[in-house]
Amino acid sequence: xxxxxxxxxxxxxxxxxxxxxxxxxxxxxxxxxxxxxxxxxxxxxxxxxxxxxxxxxxxxxxxxxxxxxxxxxxxxxxxxxxxxxxxxxxxxxxxxxxxxxxxxxxxxxxxxxxxxxxxxxxxxxxxxxxxxxxxxxxxxxxxxxxxxxxxxxxxxxxxxxxxxxxxxxxxxxxxxxxxxxxxxxxxxxxxxxxxxxxxxxxxxxxxxxxxxxxxxxxxxxxxxxxxxxxxxxxxxxxxxxxxxxxxxxxxxxxxxxxxxxxxxxxxxxxxxxxxxxxxxxxxxxxxxxxxxxxxxxxxxxxxxxxxxxxxxxxxxxxxxxxxxxxxxxxxxxxxxxxxxxxxxxxxxxxxxxxxxxxxxxxxxxxxxxxxxxxxxxxxxxxxxx
DNA sequence: GATCCACGGGAATACACGGATG
DNA sequence: CATCCGTGTATTCCCGTGGATC
Numbered sequence: 396x397x398x399x400x401x402x403x404x405x406x407x408x409x410x411x412x413x414x415x416x417x418x419x420x421x422x423x424x425x426x427x428x429x430x431x432x433x434x435x436x437x438x439x440x441x442x443x444x445x446x447x448x449x450x451x452x453x454x455x456x457x458x459x460x461x462x463x464x465x466x467x468x469x470x471x472x473x474x475x476x477x478x479x480x481x482x483x484x485x486x487x488x489x490x491x492x493x494x495x496x497x498x499x500x501x502x503x504x505x506x507x508x509x510x511x512x513x514x515x516x517x518x519x520x521x522x523x524x525x526x527x528x529x530x531x532x533x534x535x536x537x538x539x540x541x542x543x544x545x546x547x548x549x550x551x552x553x554x555x556x557x558x559x560x561x562x563x564x565x566x567x568x569x570x571x572x573x574x575x576x577x578x579x580x581x582x583x584x585x586x587x588x589x590x591x592x593x594x595x596x597x598x599x600x601x602x603x604x605x606x607x608x609x610x611x612x613x614x615x616x617x618x619x620x621x622x623x624x625x626x627x628x629x630x631x632x633x634x635x636x637x638x639x640x641x642x643x644x645x646x647x648x649x650x651x652x653x654x655x656x657x658x659x660x661x662x663x664x665x666x667x668x669x670x671x672x673x674x675x676x677x678x679x680x681x682x683x684x685x686x687x688x689x690x691x692x693x694x695x696x697x698x699x700x701x702x703x704x705x706x707x708x709x710x711x712x713x714x715x716x717x718x719x720x721x722x723x724x725x726x727x728x729x730x731x732x733x734x735x736x737x738x739x740x741x742x743x744x745x746x747x748x749x750x751x752x753x754x755x756x757x758x759x760x761x762x763x764x765x766x767x768x769x770x771x772x773x774x775x776x777x778x779x780x
Numbered sequence: 781g782a783t784c785c786a787c788g789g790g791a792a793t794a795c796a797c798g799g800a801t802g
Numbered sequence: 803c804a805t806c807c808g809t810g811t812a813t814t815c816c817c818g819t820g821g822a823t824c
Contacts, residue, residue, distance in 0.1 A: 533819025
C-alpha cells in the first residue's frame with residue numbers, strides 16, 4: 396500500500412465517506428509500475444534487450460498474447476524504467492556497419508492505435524524521440540521520414556510498437572517495412588495478439604493469459620488502492636477473476652463499473668448486484684477501452700451520446716442517427732453520424748443486431764448494441780471533460 | 781517582418797450502387 | 803419492383819506549416 400492510499404484512508408474519518416478514492420487505480424488502461432505475475436515475461440524481454448547492455452543492437456522481436464494478458468503493462472513499465480534516469484549502460488552502441496561509437500539508444504513505446512497511418516507512425520516515433528514538438532499539419536510524410544532519419548542517425552532507438560495487427564492498425568510486417576529505412580539504427584519490438592507469420596522477427600516471446608490467482612491479486616491490489624477499505628472483498632475478486640477467465644482488462648473494467656454503480660447508489664462497499672451490473676457492462680467479448688479512448692474525438696462523442704439514448708431511439712441505425720443528430724452536443728451532419736455508426740459496427744465497437752420484424756417492407760433494420768465497457772467509458776469520458 | 785497562399789494529411793461529407801425483403 | 807438498409811469511395815472541408823511575396 397502506498398502513502399497516498401494510507402493518507403486517503405485517514406481522510407475518510409473526517410466524514411469524507413468516499414467509496415472511490417482513486418479512479419486511475421481501477422482504470423484498465425492505466426498501467427502500474429510493477430505489474431505482478433509477469434516476472435518470467437519480463438525476464439525474456441530483458442534477454443532480448445541484453446545486447447543493449449553490451450553496447451549492441453538486438454535483432455527485432457515480437458511479443459504476443461491474448462487481450463488483457465499484460466502485454467502493454469509489461470512494456471510500459473519496462474520502457475519507462477529504461478528510458479528513465481536510472482538506466483545508464485556502460486558502453487556506447489556499435490553499429491554493425493560502422494565501427495564508430497554512437498550514443499546509447501532511446502527506448503520508445505508507440506501505439507499504432509493512435510498512429511494508424513505511415514504519417515502518424517513517423518510522427519509518434521519522432522515526437523517520442525525529441526523534446527521539441529513535431530508538426531502534425533502542413534508537412535509531408537517524406538519530410539517526417541527525413542527528420543526521423545537524421546534524428547536516429549544521432550541516437551538509435553529500441554522502438555516498441557504496440558497493438559499491431561488489430562482491426563484498424565497496421566500489421567507487424569507493415570511496421571517493419573516502414574522502419575526499413577532506419578536499418579541498423581532501430582530495433583523493433585512489435586506487440587500484438589497473434590504470433591508473427593513467416594521467419595521474421597528472430598525473437599518471439601509469448602505471453603500467456605493470467606492465471607486465476609494472479610488475477611485475483613491484481614484485482615485486490617488495484618481495489619485496495621482505488622477503493623475505500625473493505626469495500627471490495629476477496630471473494631468478490633474471486634468471482635470477477637473466474638468470470639474474466641484470465642483477461643485483466645475485462646476484470647478491471649467490471650470492477651470499475653461495479654464501483655461506479657455502487658458510488659451512484661451511495662453505498663460504501665460493493666454489493667453483489669453492483670458486481671453483477673459491473674460485469675454486465677463489459678460485453679463478452681469486449682472491444683478494449685484503450686482502443687475506444689484513442690478514437691477521434693467526434694467518434695467518442697457519438698459513442699458517449701449513444702449510451703444516453705432510449706431503447707426506442709436505438710431500434711434502427713436510421714432512428715439512432717436521427718436521435719443523435721438532434722443532440723445539441725453533436726455538431727455533425729446526419730450522413731456523417733450514420734457513417735460513423737456503420738464504421739464503429741464494422742470495427743466491432745458496436746454491434747448491429749438485425750431485427751426479424753416484418754411490419755415494413757425493405758431490408759430489415761438493425762439495432763445497435765455497445766460492445767465496449769460502457770460504465771468505464773462513460774466515467775472516464777465525463778472525467779476528462 | 782508582416783501577410784499571403786499553396787500544400788499535405790486527416791476528418792467530414794456526399795453520393796452512388798449493391799443487397800434484402802414484402 | 804418499390805423500398806429501405808449497408809458499404810465503398812470520391813469529394814470537400816479544415817487546419818497548421820512553411821515558403822513566397824510584399
